Amino acid sequence: MDIVVFGAGALGSLVGGLLARDHHVTLVARDPHARRIAGQGLQVSGELDAHVRPRATTAPTPADLTCDLALVTTKAYDAVEAGRALASGDPAVVCSLSNGLTEEALVAELGDRVLAGSATYGAELVGPGEVRCTGVGRIHVGELGGGDSERAERVAAAFRESGLDCEADPEMPRRRWEKLAVNAGINAVTALARVENGALADAPARDVAHRAARETARVARAEGVDLADDDAVAAVDTVVAETAANRSSMLQDVLDGSRTEVDAISGAVVDRGAAHGVATPTNRTLAALLRAWEADGITE
Numbered sequence: 001m002d003i004v005v006f007g008a009g010a011l012g013s014l015v016g017g018l019l020a021r022d023h024h025v026t027l028v029a030r031d032p033h034a035r036r037i038a039g040q041g042l043q044v045s046g047e048l049d050a051h052v053r054p055r056a057t058t059a060p061t062p063a064d065l066t067c068d069l070a071l072v073t074t075k076a077y078d079a080v081e082a083g084r085a086l087a088s089g090d091p092a093v094v095c096s097l098s099n100g101l102t103e104e105a106l107v108a109e110l111g112d113r114v115l116a117g118s119a120t121y122g123a124e125l126v127g128p129g130e131v132r133c134t135g136v137g138r139i140h141v142g143e144l145g146g147g148d149s150e151r152a153e154r155v156a157a158a159f160r161e162s163g164l165d166c167e168a169d170p171e172m173p174r175r176r177w178e179k180l181a182v183n184a185g186i187n188a189v190t191a192l193a194r195v196e197n198g199a200l201a202d203a204p205a206r207d208v209a210h211r212a213a214r215e216t217a218r219v220a221r222a223e224g225v226d227l228a229d230d231d232a233v234a235a236v237d238t239v240v241a242e243t244a245a246n247r248s249s250m251l252q253d254v255l256d257g258s259r260t261e262v263d264a265i266s267g268a269v270v271d272r273g274a275a276h277g278v279a280t281p282t283n284r285t286l287a288a289l290l291r292a293w294e295a296d297g298i299t300e
C-alpha cells in the first residue's frame with residue numbers, strides 16, 4: 001500500500017515506521033526529525049525493534065498526499081489543518097489515530113473517505129530519527145457510523161502484514177466513545193493531580209475519574225451510541241490497571257509546558273452534552289481547570 005502518515009511525531013513515527021517494513025510510506029513530520037529520517041532512516045527501539053527508510057518531508061506536495069491510505073497522527077487540535085492539507089491531495093481513505101473526537105474535523109474536508117481509528121500502542125520520541133515503543137497495544141479501524149466495512153478490513157490487513165495488532169471493528173462508534181470516556185477520566189484527572197495512571201485505583205481521584213466517564217457514557221447515549229455507565233467505568237478501571245506506571249499523554253503535556261488536548265476530550269464531552277441537554281458538571285470542572293492551567297502554564 002502507498003501510505004502517508006500526517007503528523008509523524010511519537011505515535012505516527014512508530015506506526016509509520018513499522019508499516020514501512022512492508023509498504024511504501026511517506027512521513028509528514030517536522031525538522032530535524034524529518035531531515036534525519038530522510039538522511040539516515042528511522043530507528044524504532046524499546047519493546048519493538050526496526051530500522052527503516054520511509055520517505056520523510058515537512059512540505060508535502062499534492063502528489064505526495066495522493067495515496068491509498070492517509071493516517072492522521074497529529075494532536076487533536078491540529079486535525080483541521082491536517083484535513084485541509086490532505087484535501088489538497090487525493091488520499092483514497094483517511095483514518096485518524098488521534099485521541100479525542102477528531103474525525104468530524106476531517107469529514108468536513110474529506111467527506112466519506114474518513115474512517116475512525118483508535119490506537120493503544122505507546123510511543124515516545126527519543127530524538128530526531130528515533131522513536132521508542134513503550135507499549136505494544138492494538139489498533140482498531142472502522143466506519144464512523146459503524147457496520148461491516150471492506151475498506152476497513154483492507155486497512156487492518158495491511159497493518160497486520162507489518163506485524164501490527166489491528167482489527168476492523170464494526171462497532172467503532174461505541175469504541176470511540178468508550179476511549180473518550182477513558183481519556184476524559186484518566187487524562188484530565190492525572191494531569192491535574194500530577195499522578196501516574198495507577199493512582200486512580202484509589203479514591204478520591206478514582207471517584208472523579210468514574211464520574212467523568214459516566215457523564216461521557218450519558219452523552220454517548222444521547223448521541224445514539226449504546227455505551228452503559230458501568231461499561232465506561234469498567235473501561236477506565238481496566239486501563240488504569242493495565243497502564244498503572246504510565247504518565248498519561250495529558251500529564252506529559254502539562255509537565256512539558258505544552259498545550260493539552262482538553263478541547264477534544266473533556267471539552268468535547270461538555271459541548272456535545274450541552275447540545276443534547278445532558279449535564280456534565282465533572283467534565284466542565286476538569287476542562288475549566290485544565291484551561292486555567294493552559295492560560296498560564298504553556299511555555300512551548
Ligand SMILES: NC(=O)C1=CN([C@@H]2O[C@H](COP(=O)(O)OP(=O)(O)OC[C@H]3O[C@@H](n4cnc5c(N)ncnc54)[C@H](OP(=O)(O)O)[C@@H]3O)[C@@H](O)[C@H]2O)C=CC1
Pocket residue numbers: 006007008009010011012028029030058073074075076078081082085097098099100119120121122123124125249261
Ligand atoms: N504517543 C502515544 O503513545 C499515543 C498517542 N495517541 C494520540 O495520538 C496523537 C498524537 O500523539 P503523539 O504522537 O504523542 O504527539 P506528537 O506531538 O509527538 O506528534 C504529533 C506530531 O504532528 C506534528 N504536526 C502537526 N501538524 C503538522 C504539519 N502540518 N506538518 C507536519 N507535522 C505536523 C507535530 O509537530 P509540532 O508539535 O511541531 O506541531 C508533532 O510532531 C494524539 O492525539 C495522542 O493523544 C494515542 C495513543 C498513544
Ligand SMILES: CC(C)(CO)C(=O)C(=O)O
Pocket residue numbers: 099182183186187197239243246247248249250
Ligand atoms: C490510554 C491512556 C489513558 C494511557 O495513558 C491514553 O490514551 C493517554 O495517555 O492519552
